[in-house]
Amino acid sequence: MTGDKNTRKIKVDYLARVEGEGALTLQTEGDKIVDLQFRIFEPPRFFEAFLQGRRYSEAPDITARICGICPAAYQMSSVHAIEDALGVKIGGPIRELRRLLYCGEWIESHTLHVYMLHAPDFLGCADAIEMSKKYPGVLERGLKLKKIGNHIGKILGGREIHPINVKIGGFYKAPTKEELMELKEPFEWGIKACLETIDWVKDFHFPEFEQDYEFVALRHEKEYPYNEGRIVSNKKLDISVQEYEDNFYEEHVERSNALHSRKKGGTSYFVGPLARFNLNFDKLSPLVQEEARKLKLDNGCTNPFKSILIRSLEMLHAYEEALRIINNYEEPEKPAVNYTIKAGVGYGCTEAPRGILYHRYNISADGLIEEAKIVPPTSQNQLTIENDLRSFVPRHLHLGDDELQWQCEQAIRNYDPCISCSTHFIKFKREHS
Amino acid sequence: MSHDLVIIGIGNMYRGDDAVGLMVADELERSGIRTIKCRGDATELMETWEGYTKAIIIDACPYMEEVGKIYRIDINEDEDILINAVRTSSHNFGLSEAIELSKLLKSLPDEVIIYAIEGEKFNNGDDISNKVKAAVLRACEQIKNEITRGE
Numbered sequence: 411m412t413g414d415k416n417t418r419k420i421k422v423d424y425l426a427r428v429e430g431e432g433a434l435t436l437q438t439e440g441d442k443i444v445d446l447q448f449r450i451f452e453p454p455r456f457f458e459a460f461l462q463g464r465r466y467s468e469a470p471d472i473t474a475r476i477c478g479i480c481p482a483a484y485q486m487s488s489v490h491a492i493e494d495a496l497g498v499k500i501g502g503p504i505r506e507l508r509r510l511l512y513c514g515e516w517i518e519s520h521t522l523h524v525y526m527l528h529a530p531d532f533l534g535c536a537d538a539i540e541m542s543k544k545y546p547g548v549l550e551r552g553l554k555l556k557k558i559g560n561h562i563g564k565i566l567g568g569r570e571i572h573p574i575n576v577k578i579g580g581f582y583k584a585p586t587k588e589e590l591m592e593l594k595e596p597f598e599w600g601i602k603a604c605l606e607t608i609d610w611v612k613d614f615h616f617p618e619f620e621q622d623y624e625f626v627a628l629r630h631e632k633e634y635p636y637n638e639g640r641i642v643s644n645k646k647l648d649i650s651v652q653e654y655e656d657n658f659y660e661e662h663v664e665r666s667n668a669l670h671s672r673k674k675g676g677t678s679y680f681v682g683p684l685a686r687f688n689l690n691f692d693k694l695s696p697l698v699q700e701e702a703r704k705l706k707l708d709n710g711c712t713n714p715f716k717s718i719l720i721r722s723l724e725m726l727h728a729y730e731e732a733l734r735i736i737n738n739y740e741e742p743e744k745p746a747v748n749y750t751i752k753a754g755v756g757y758g759c760t761e762a763p764r765g766i767l768y769h770r771y772n773i774s775a776d777g778l779i780e781e782a783k784i785v786p787p788t789s790q791n792q793l794t795i796e797n798d799l800r801s802f803v804p805r806h807l808h809l810g811d812d813e814l815q816w817q818c819e820q821a822i823r824n825y826d827p828c829i830s831c832s833t834h835f836i837k838f839k840r841e842h843s
Numbered sequence: 844m845s846h847d848l849v850i851i852g853i854g855n856m857y858r859g860d861d862a863v864g865l866m867v868a869d870e871l872e873r874s875g876i877r878t879i880k881c882r883g884d885a886t887e888l889m890e891t892w893e894g895y896t897k898a899i900i901i902d903a904c905p906y907m908e909e910v911g912k913i914y915r916i917d918i919n920e921d922e923d924i925l926i927n928a929v930r931t932s933s934h935n936f937g938l939s940e941a942i943e944l945s946k947l948l949k950s951l952p953d954e955v956i957i958y959a960i961e962g963e964k965f966n967n968g969d970d971i972s973n974k975v976k977a978a979v980l981r982a983c984e985q986i987k988n989e990i991t992r993g994e
Contacts, residue, residue, distance in 0.1 A: 456857075456967040475857060478882040522886060539943045550948065556886055 434799075434818060441804055448796045448822065461782040466492050466751070466773050470576050473769070473784065479522070479828055482515040482567065483762030484784075485576045486637055487769040492578050494651075495756025495773050498749045503742040504580040505637075506735050507566060510590075511573070512636040512760070513732035514562025517600075519763035520683075520721040520728070521559065523826045524607065525552025528718045531820045532614035548610065555603050555725070558596045562732065565589055580746030590736045597733040601697075604726035608701055611722050616715045617817070619802060623712060623794065624677065625685035628761050634693040634727060635686060635761045642689055643679065651759040654768050660785065671790040678793035681765025682825060683720040684711055698727045714798060714824040721826075751777045762787050764826050788827045795825055848990070849895040849952075850876065853883040853902040853938065859969025860910075860962025863979065864901040866971070867958070870983045876990070888941040889950065897954040897993070899986060902938060903975075904959040911974035913982050916957040918942060956989065958982050 417439050437445040457476050461469060469488040474481035486508060493500065500508070525548070526538040535541040542549040565585050567573020575582050626647065628639030641657075642648045649657055658679075660669035673679050688710045691699065702708050702723055711720055753775040759768045765787030772781040802821050806814060852868025855861045868878035881887050883902065892898040904914070938957070945951035960978050964970070 460968070478884060522884075526886070537940070539940060539947065542944060542947050549944070553886060553889070553948075557890060560890065 434822065436799065436803060436818065438803065438807065441807055443800055443803055446796060446799055446803075448792060448799065458782045458784055461771075461779050464779050466495075466771065466777045466779055467578055469771065469779065469782070470578070471574060474573060474576075476784070476786075477828060479519050480515055480762045480764070480767075481573055482511045482563065482576070483760055483767050484769075485573060486512060486760045487758040487762075487767045487784075488771070489576060489578055489758070490637060490760060491756040491758030491769040491771050492773065493749075493756065494758060495754035495771060496578070496749050496752060497754075498579055498747060500580065500747065503584070503740055504746070506739065507581060507584065507742075509636050510562060510732055510735045511566045511576070513728040513735070514559045514566070516636075516728040516763050517559030517725060517732070518556050518563065519826075520725045521552050521556040523763075524611065524718055524721050524725070525549060525556075527826070528721075528823055529611065529614075531816070531823060532611075532616075532718070551603055551606065555600055555607070558593070558600050559728075561593060561596070565593070577746055579749055580742070580744075582745060584742050584745040587739055587741055590739050593736055594733065597729055597736060600729040601726065601733065604722065604729050605701070607725065608705075608719070608722045611718050612705055614718065616713060618713070619715055619798075619821075620712045621714075621798065621801060623680040623684075624673065625688050626673075626679045626681050626766065626790075627685040627689045628759065628766060629689055630693070632693075634690050634695075634731070637760050641759060641766065644688060647673075651757045651768070654757065654759060654785075655770070655783075658785075658790075660789070669789055670792050671785060672793060678797055679790065680714075680794045681787050681790045682717070683724050683763075683765075684714065684717055685765060686761060687711060687720045687723065694723070694727055695730045697730060698723050701726065715820070717824045717826070751775075764788060764828055765790060786828070788825070791825045791827065795822055795827065798824075847895065848897045848899065848993070849892055850878040850899045850986070851888065851891055851901070852878055852880045853888075853900060854880075855882060858967060859964035860960075860972050860975045861903050861965050862971055863903045863960045863962060863975050863982075866976075866979045867901045867960075867982045867986070870979055871986060874983070874987065876987070883937040885937050885941040885944060888938060889945050889948075892945070892952050892955075893950045895952045897956070898952045899956045899958065899989065900938065901958045901960070901982060901986070903962045903965070905965070906961055906963045908961065910961055910963045910972055911978040912961045913978055913985065914957075914959040914961075915985065916959060918955045918957065958986065 433449045435445060435447045457473060461472060464472065469492060470485040473484035473488045476484050530537055530541045533541055535544060538549060563573055566575060568575035624643050624645045626641060626643045628635035629642045630639035640648060640650055641654060657674055658671055659674065660671050663670050705719055707719065753773060755772050757770050759766050767787055768785040770783040771779055774780050798821050799818060806817060850871060852864040854864035856865055865880050868880050871878050879891055881891060942951060942955065960975060960982060962975050963972055
């Protein structure tokens with residue numbers, strides 16, 4: 411520490427173990443924070459402009475490129491939004507296949523975060539490589555769990571990364587019953603491995619940290635939400651997807667090229683696994699509910715450091731749900747429904763692994779996209795992440811530099827921020843003044 | 844099951860020179876050489892090269908000396924260069940970690956050759972630089988020669 415002894419400055423140019431590019435600057439004087447900036451570089455705005463003038467049918471494949479971790483989420487929000495504009499309704503096996511695609515994506519994303527990005531924090535390891543050396547066998551289980559999720563992407567999406575089989579109205583090609591039944595045995599193994607995962611993470615040490623959050627997630631009357639539902643919160647919000655922009659807005663923050671989302675009135679809100687879990691506990695499978703009760707989480711979870719527990723529970727739910735769909739699957743007569751192009755505005759919101767992902771498209775009579783709006787989960791959580799740090803840091807100033815830096819990073823990684831949804835260029839640096 | 848050779852192009856087509864790994868892969872495909880394109884995630888790479896005895900990887904690296912310069916890195920011989928050239932690529936939680944993890948899990952191909960091509964523009968929506976574009980064909984020729992030598 412140099413200069414004024416009461417002043418500490420933490421500058422994290424590139425945050426480690428988050429998906430994408432991000433940076434943190436934190437300056438304190440005594441026990442007060444004088445500057446805190448969590449900066450992200452966010453590509454959806456680039457894609458919004460890029461989509462203008464393109465055909466409506468291109469949106470699923472173009473938006474899938476926004477994120478390598480959750481391409482299906484972008485595809486799903488875009489097809490739902492465009493189908494809303496065109497008045498297309500999807501049910502039966504096609505709806506189930508979309509849900510299965512989403513199960514695969516949650517499994518891939520959650521296992522990556524739980525095993526490779528977040529668990530090292532709790533085990534005092536710098537990264538998954540060090541963790542693998544200290545705890546042999548654990549990472550192999552995580553990689554196998556993830557690989558099974560990838561298989562869904564391969565069968566339903568046409569390939570594992572950036573699926574190309576999704577279209578407005580359904581799929582280009584539906585899988586055969588036999589193709590899906592090949593997944594039955596791996597998914598049965600996966601359920602056992604998810605239970606082992608929960609048993610592994612339950613003994614981690616979680617810092618005490620509870621905040622009065624507004625959790626926002628989809629809620630569906632019959633199922634744990636993936637593709638559909640109303641947007642609800644624990645603070646009496648209950649709106650249709652079409653009303654999203656009446657209730658939330660984005661603002662440009664000078665220090666960042668990403669937009670910050672706020673609820674009307676200027677408040678922050680929290681999207682993602684904790685929000686889904688707290689608002690939809692009754693829709694989880696009986697086994698997941700039972701596991702949650704054992705963890706004393708059945709009355710909810712408001713500690714973001716425990717998000718690794720919630721992700722592990724959601725992994726189990728996704729494995730069970732996928733197995734249910736696989737077992738009950740009947741091939742559709744046609745892989746997609748017919749529709750007629752017309753002018754309109756369509757809205758879609760689905761539950762990406764990191765939280766609600768909102769899309770709106772204005773489409774002309776000849777099927778061109780006139781305007782696109784995409785609000786990813788990380789930009790919605792950005793303000794909440796900053797608020798967490800504002801609350802967390804003053805209580806932990808007694809920590810040494812390295813420990814404080816580590817815990818600040820961990821507080822950010824609680825949200826599994828998909829910062830650039832595009833590249834993975836991230837470094838770490840700390841300065842004193 | 845063990846296979847001989849896998850060729851992997853890494854990159855992001857919407858981030859300027861970061862696309863070069865994918866462009867080289869496309870060009871090799873036009874010559875009838877099978878490639879696999881990845882975005883560079885560690886687990887994706889580990890699954891892609893598992894079971895192969897040799898992997899050739901094409902990726903962009905940041906500007907160091909000369910835009911469009913091609914580095915051939917044999918990870919069995921040039922570990923220091925790997926850390927300098929690839930750890931700072933736009934896939935930080937990616938290639939170098941995938942190599943280290945695969946070594947630990949004993950799933951790394953016996954031979955891994957990386958062709959790293961120096962870029963200068965990596966922002967969303969950037970065009971690919973002319974010097975990097977020009978390097979695509981040169982990289983393809985080097986890789987074809989490498990494949991021929993190995994046959």
